[in-house]
Amino acid sequence: xxxxxxxxxxxxxxxxxxxxxxxxxxxxxxxxxxxxxxxxxxxxxxxxxxxxxxxxxxxxxxxxxxxxxxxx
Amino acid sequence: xxxxxxxxxxxxxxxxxxxxxxxxxxxxxxxxxxxxxxxxxxxxxxxxxxxxxxxxxxxxxxxxxxxxxxxxxxxxxxxxxxxxxxxxxxxxxxxxxxxxxxxxxxxxxxxxxxxxxxxxxxxxxxxxxxxxxxxxxxxxxxxxxxxxxxxxxxxxxxxxxxxxxxxxxxxxx
Numbered sequence: 001x002x003x004x005x006x007x008x009x010x011x012x013x014x015x016x017x018x019x020x021x022x023x024x025x026x027x028x029x030x031x032x033x034x035x036x037x038x039x040x041x042x043x044x045x046x047x048x049x050x051x052x053x054x055x056x057x058x059x060x061x062x063x064x065x066x067x068x069x070x071x072x
Numbered sequence: 073x074x075x076x077x078x079x080x081x082x083x084x085x086x087x088x089x090x091x092x093x094x095x096x097x098x099x100x101x102x103x104x105x106x107x108x109x110x111x112x113x114x115x116x117x118x119x120x121x122x123x124x125x126x127x128x129x130x131x132x133x134x135x136x137x138x139x140x141x142x143x144x145x146x147x148x149x150x151x152x153x154x155x156x157x158x159x160x161x162x163x164x165x166x167x168x169x170x171x172x173x174x175x176x177x178x179x180x181x182x183x184x185x186x187x188x189x190x191x192x193x194x195x196x197x198x199x200x201x202x203x204x205x206x207x208x209x210x211x212x213x214x215x216x217x218x219x220x221x222x223x224x225x226x227x228x229x230x231x232x233x234x235x236x237x238x239x240x241x242x243x244x245x
Contacts, residue, residue, distance in 0.1 A: 006230065010202040010205070012183060013183070014203060016179075016180045016187070017107065017187075017199075017203050020109070023100070024099040028095050028099070029088060029092065031117045035118075035121045036124060
């Protein structure tokens with residue numbers, strides 16, 4: 001690729017993509033705080049139970065991994 | 073105590089101060105990559121949340137801005153990977169001058185589509201280098217790679233794009 005080619009493609013792309021407004025319009029701290037609060041909620045016990053049960057099933061019946069992989 | 077040390081120790085007030093200092097920079101960087109203000113705001117919030125969650129890995133003598141930018145870049149790349157290939161960048165943005173009207177809308181859309189189908193890492197390198205015209209060393213730092221690797225990604229992006237545009241009967245101006 002020559003410098004000319006590079007410039008040519010740059011011009012084409014710059015014409016195709018409008019410039020974006022790069023200025024942040026609002027304070028995002030409240031959103032961050034909300035997300036921090038939301039994510040602090042622990043994983044419910046039944047999710048852990050499900051994970052444990054799945055692990056036991058895979059240990060007992062390793063071929064289940066193939067069945068699961070097939071369906072994914 | 074130093075602000076970054078207090079952040080690493082998990083002090084929420086220190087983190088808020090850092091958010092106020094860096095949210096604009098993270099947003100600006102992200103919107104340049106994803107080119108959608110709404111998505112960029114969401115990704116900025118996610119970046120800030122991840123920074124807080126990973127605070128124990130941060131060394132207070134390190135560069136917080138560079139670390140934040142790298143996480144933001146990775147999240148933007150993941151977003152581009154998940155949202156392809158039908159995604160095209162919005163063409164009408166309020167208060168922003170529009171590109172050359174001579175380039176027909178259909179051609180522009182086809183170029184955008186071809187661009188969005190590039191592998192995400194190539195797309196990001198090409199967006200920052202060719203559309204935003206940012207220095208290669210700045211891009212390399214955010215991508216966590218070398219200047220040579222960024223140049224290679226841009227080279228590959230242009231080569232693929234040129235081939236696809238040529239197949240679509242479009243010749244770069």
